[in-house]
Amino acid sequence: xxxxxxxxxxxxxxxxxxxxxxxxxxxxxxxxxxxxxxxxxxxxxxxxxxxxxxxxxxxxxxxxxxxxxxxxxxxxxxxxxxxxxxxxxxxxxxxxxxxxxxxxxxxxxxxxxxxxxxxxxxxxxxxxxxxxxxxxxxxxxxxxxxxxxxxxxxxxxxxxxxxxxxxxxxxxxxxxxxxxxxxxxxxxxxxxxxxxxxxxxxxxxxxxxxxxxxxxxxxxxxxxxxxxxxxxxxxxxxxxxxxxxxxxxxxxxxxxxxxxxxxxxxxxxxxxxxxxxxxxxxxxxxxxxxxxxxxxxxxxxxxxxxxxxxxxxxxxxxxxxxxxxxxxxxxxxxxxxxxxxxxxxxxxxxxxxxxxxxxxxxxxxxxxxxxxxxxxxxxxxxxxxxxxxxxxxxxxxxxxxxxxxxxxxxxxxxxxxxxxxxxxxxxxxxxxxxxxxxxxxxxxxxxxxxxxxxxxxxxxxxxxxxxxxxxxxxxxxxxxxxxxxxxxxxxxxxxxxxxxxxxxxxxxxxxxxxxxxxxxxxxxxxxxxxxxxxxxxxxxxxxxxxxxxxxxxxxxxxxxxxxxxxxxxxxxxxxxxxxxxxxxxxxxxxxxxxxxxxxxxxxxxxxxxxxxxx
Amino acid sequence: xxxxxxxxxxxxxxxxxxxxxxxxxxxxxxxxxxxxxxxxxxxxxxxxxxxxxxxxxxxxxxxxxxxxxxxxxxxxxxxxxxxxxxxxxxxxxxxxxxxxxxxxxxxxxxxxxxxxxxxxxxxxxxxxxxxxxxxxxxxxxxxxxxxxxxxxxxxxxxxxxxxxxxxxxxxxxxxxxxxxxxxxxxxxxxxxxxxxxxxxxxxxxxxxxxxxxxxxxxxxxxxxxxxxxxxxxxxxxxxxxxxxxxxxxxxxxxxxxxxxxxxxxxxxxxxxxxxxxxxxxxxxxxxxxxxxxxxxxxxxxxxxxxxxxxxxxxxxxxxxxxxxxxxxxxxxxxxxxxx
Ligand code: SF4
Numbered sequence: 001x002x003x004x005x006x007x008x009x010x011x012x013x014x015x016x017x018x019x020x021x022x023x024x025x026x027x028x029x030x031x032x033x034x035x036x037x038x039x040x041x042x043x044x045x046x047x048x049x050x051x052x053x054x055x056x057x058x059x060x061x062x063x064x065x066x067x068x069x070x071x072x073x074x075x076x077x078x079x080x081x082x083x084x085x086x087x088x089x090x091x092x093x094x095x096x097x098x099x100x101x102x103x104x105x106x107x108x109x110x111x112x113x114x115x116x117x118x119x120x121x122x123x124x125x126x127x128x129x130x131x132x133x134x135x136x137x138x139x140x141x142x143x144x145x146x147x148x149x150x151x152x153x154x155x156x157x158x159x160x161x162x163x164x165x166x167x168x169x170x171x172x173x174x175x176x177x178x179x180x181x182x183x184x185x186x187x188x189x190x191x192x193x194x195x196x197x198x199x200x201x202x203x204x205x206x207x208x209x210x211x212x213x214x215x216x217x218x219x220x221x222x223x224x225x226x227x228x229x230x231x232x233x234x235x236x237x238x239x240x241x242x243x244x245x246x247x248x249x250x251x252x253x254x255x256x257x258x259x260x261x262x263x264x265x266x267x268x269x270x271x272x273x274x275x276x277x278x279x280x281x282x283x284x285x286x287x288x289x290x291x292x293x294x295x296x297x298x299x300x301x302x303x304x305x306x307x308x309x310x311x312x313x314x315x316x317x318x319x320x321x322x323x324x325x326x327x328x329x330x331x332x333x334x335x336x337x338x339x340x341x342x343x344x345x346x347x348x349x350x351x352x353x354x355x356x357x358x359x360x361x362x363x364x365x366x367x368x369x370x371x372x373x374x375x376x377x378x379x380x381x382x383x384x385x386x387x388x389x390x391x392x393x394x395x396x397x398x399x400x401x402x403x404x405x406x407x408x409x410x411x412x413x414x415x416x417x418x419x420x421x422x423x424x425x426x427x428x429x430x431x432x433x434x435x436x437x438x439x440x441x442x443x444x445x446x447x448x449x450x451x452x453x454x455x456x457x458x459x460x461x462x463x464x465x466x467x468x469x470x471x472x473x474x475x476x477x478x479x480x481x482x483x484x485x486x487x488x489x490x491x492x493x494x495x496x497x498x499x500x501x502x503x504x505x506x507x508x509x510x511x512x513x514x515x516x517x518x519x520x521x522x523x524x525x526x527x528x529x530x531x532x533x534x535x536x537x538x539x540x541x542x543x544x545x546x547x548x549x550x551x552x553x554x555x556x557x558x559x560x561x562x563x564x565x566x567x568x569x570x571x572x573x574x575x576x577x578x579x580x581x582x583x584x585x586x587x588x589x590x591x592x593x594x595x596x597x598x599x600x601x602x603x604x605x606x607x608x609x610x611x612x613x614x
Numbered sequence: 615x616x617x618x619x620x621x622x623x624x625x626x627x628x629x630x631x632x633x634x635x636x637x638x639x640x641x642x643x644x645x646x647x648x649x650x651x652x653x654x655x656x657x658x659x660x661x662x663x664x665x666x667x668x669x670x671x672x673x674x675x676x677x678x679x680x681x682x683x684x685x686x687x688x689x690x691x692x693x694x695x696x697x698x699x700x701x702x703x704x705x706x707x708x709x710x711x712x713x714x715x716x717x718x719x720x721x722x723x724x725x726x727x728x729x730x731x732x733x734x735x736x737x738x739x740x741x742x743x744x745x746x747x748x749x750x751x752x753x754x755x756x757x758x759x760x761x762x763x764x765x766x767x768x769x770x771x772x773x774x775x776x777x778x779x780x781x782x783x784x785x786x787x788x789x790x791x792x793x794x795x796x797x798x799x800x801x802x803x804x805x806x807x808x809x810x811x812x813x814x815x816x817x818x819x820x821x822x823x824x825x826x827x828x829x830x831x832x833x834x835x836x837x838x839x840x841x842x843x844x845x846x847x848x849x850x851x852x853x854x855x856x857x858x859x860x861x862x863x864x865x866x867x868x869x870x871x872x873x874x875x876x877x878x879x880x881x882x883x884x885x886x887x888x889x890x891x892x893x894x895x896x897x898x899x900x901x902x903x904x905x906x907x908x909x910x911x912x913x914x915x916x917x918x919x920x921x922x923x924x925x926x927x928x929x930x931x932x933x934x935x936x937x938x939x940x941x942x943x944x945x946x947x948x949x950x951x952x953x
Pocket of ligand 1: 634635636638639640641670671740744745818819820821822
């Protein structure tokens with residue numbers, strides 16, 4: 001039959017189903033395929049809060065949202081154009097995320113009596129009660145069609161049902177006119193020698209595709225042309241993976257072996273998983289007995305001359321606090337990564353938040369500053385992880401890198417660099433006695449940085465420790481003046497790093513804008529898009545995004561003071577506002593969301609409009 | 615670890631800092647024996663690292679002219695683990711106390727032991743918190759009256775070596791500050807063991823817990839209350855070496871050598887885990903009816919793979935299989951495209 005082809009500039013799809021339905025895999029496959037086709041893509045996996053929630057319940061729903069388009073994108077989209085649901089719980093959890101007159105593609109087998117009851121719809125099937133004016137509903141019995149496709153496969157029902165996500169994927173590839181090749185080769189590499197599974201999955205994938213062609217209910221397909229992205233070599237990357245690669249790159253470029261010590265925690269564990277795969281880069285991973293041990297193992301490795309990293313999420317960082325303090329006073333390079341999640345305490349492990357900012361800045365006893373850097377998007381995690389290592393090693397200091405669950409699990413196309421183009425990393429290792437009084441471990445260079453004499457180096461034996469130390473010898477000192485001097489010099493060393501980092505520039509807008517939106521971290525995409533949209537509508541809005549939180553860029557104060565209004569959107573209860581107000585005496589306007597979810601573009605736009613002079 | 619050809623003396627391993635323990639503290643003896651052993655073995659100073667936590671004993675690294683970290687309370691086992699992974703060639707000595715190792719750092723200690731890093735652990739047990747001026751510790755006996763337990767401690771104490779055995783330690787020994795010669799022997803043997811060598815040292819805190827181990831150090835009583843272990847030798851003790859230990863099934867019993875032949879005695883075998891476990895259980899008080907002499911020496915020693923070597927082997931194996939990693943292909947991944 002004749003199918004029409006409709007042009008679209010961008011499309012947002014939300015896949016949702018039970019955690020066993022393969023939703024994340026489906027979403028990732030669609031993203032990879034459409035990225036390879038040349039679209040810009042942003043993704044947002046939304047994991048169920050409870051891993052073992054009962055099947056068919058709202059608590060067990062896993063979601064994956066992605067936006068792809070033919071122009072630059074910065075976020076996975078607000079509301080979806082298409083909502084794919086594998087059961088009634090998935091519909092219940094996500095219908096409010098669908099645009100009005102959006103498309104629902106529902107697996108009708110997931111709307112049987114049992115599922116309707118479990119999801120709380122009761123006896124009424126919402127697919128039959130939702131008004132066609134509001135949404136366009138397409139029911140497909142995906143379970144039955146998958147079973148039919150595999151009737152001769154010899155596989156058991158369980159295995160057959162497990163491949164129904166391939167039907168969905170095949171069908172969406174048809175809808176958006178995408179090739180099956182990427183997913184076919186993925187299936188082949190996933191199942192390797194299990195030929196019967198390869199054949200079965202590809203068969204179902206194709207069945208989904210052909211269903212689109214032959215089914216009478218679908219009359220239109222959509223065309224989303226490739227985006228006009230800058231020239232370069234691209235791949236698709238997730239945030240945690242990018243962080244891991246940034247660490248490996250820093251190890252390779254600095255010539256320092258990498259030791260990554262951590263304790264499993266959501267949402268940081270994937271960094272450990274990724275690094276554990278790269279032992280042939282000399283990467284050593286150590287899964288410690290607890291968070292404290294992970295941080296301490298990293299300090300031990302740093303003392304011995306490795307590039308030492310530890311990572312966690314908020315609760316784990318709290319446990320590492322004392323050890324981070326130790327690395328502050330020892331003045332050893334250490335990178336601490338916090339993949340932030342909702343807090344306090346165990347909080348919301350699978351949800352995103354930016355509420356560990358003040359912990360990063362102040363969460364230790366004593367005057368104990370570390371450098372604090374925040375990444376802003378999945379691929380930016382690579383740059384910031386690399387930079388965190390560079391600063392730690394070049395300035396002999398702990399560096400805290402803040403990412404969050406949203407960017408850690410989200411993905412986007414990444415114009416990856418050539419290794420030769422990455423900046424050099426110079427370390428301070430020494431084998432020389434640096435004074436006529438012998439080796440002085442705390443003698444500093446012009447940047448207030450001490451040298452790094454590692455065990456095994458002849459004649460440079462020295463002792464360091466957590467007690468306050470003498471300005472030069474590093475021996476224990478209780479001298480009052482020496483203590484104040486040491487506190488100040490450790491702080492001055494961090495402050496001086498602002499000479500080595502770029503000045504902050506406006507991402508968008510001009511200096512005479514009516515309001516500056518100052519962001520940090522993963523709010524980047526939503527702010528960038530909101531400011532772009534409003535500027536196109538004629539509003540005078542500017543956007544600046546902070547990477548360096550301690551020390552801050554040297555021109556930040558002047559920049560902020562040149563705007564009449566500064567608006568700071570954050571996924572916390574106004575932590576950056578607190579910092580900016582106290583540091584620059586600027587009455588920044590807070591805009592906060594603490595729901596474990598990222599900002600939508602609409603929310604930011606509305607707040608900017610409210611802030612603008614009427 | 616390399617061995618120095620220009621022989622150094624014990625003094626060469628000392629720093630020029632004043633040692634700050636209380637006069638008469640058992641720590642002095644331990645410091646001296648460690649320096650002597652390093653000198654005897656001709657260990658190269660720059661290859662040695664002393665790592666400690668917090669407590670009186672943990673000041674130790676400052677007095678050794680080697681590399682050292684005086685770290686944070688209880689965490690030395692984790693620090694040495696990372697250090698050993700970073701550089702397996704270092705000779706690492708961990709200095710800790712009963713509070714540091716068994717209370718605040720208990721978790722790290724058991725994991726260090728099961729992983730079996732090649733490290734020497736010296737646990738200075740003085741059954742008290744000295745640095746914080748005299749609170750009971752996890753090894754203080756029940757009923758111990760201290761500043762924090764004016765009515766006597768109601769904590770059941772640890773048998774530290776039983777804990778170590780439970781964590782599958784591969785080397786377990788005990789010695790005491792008052793027996794320098796024995797201590798040197800044990801330190802030598804511990805340093806020779808490949809794996810985590812756990813040496814408990816009874817150390818007198820003459821300020822806050824003087825005489826805690828008097829039962830075993832008092833010249834008059836010592837012979838009856840202590841049992842010196844020697845591998846392959848029968849368990850004999852007593853004023854005139856006239857007593858022995860015999861096993862009746864799994865039950866150790868004290869026998870009189872006037873009436874029992876030496877041939878019937880328990881022969882110490884460091885490789886026998888079950889017997890070592892029974893020996894470690896010799897933990898009663900001389901006032902107890904079923905008192906058994908307190909053993910000193912090496913209880914147990916076993917060869918087991920060490921963590922850092924296993925890790926290095928994995929790295930080598932993967933590198934052999936996949937080739938040395940190429941950063942550019944890692945960055946490109948397997949699904950790159952060009953615009
Ligand atoms: S308090 Fe006790 S253990 Fe500490 S130095 Fe003094 S005597 Fe030694």
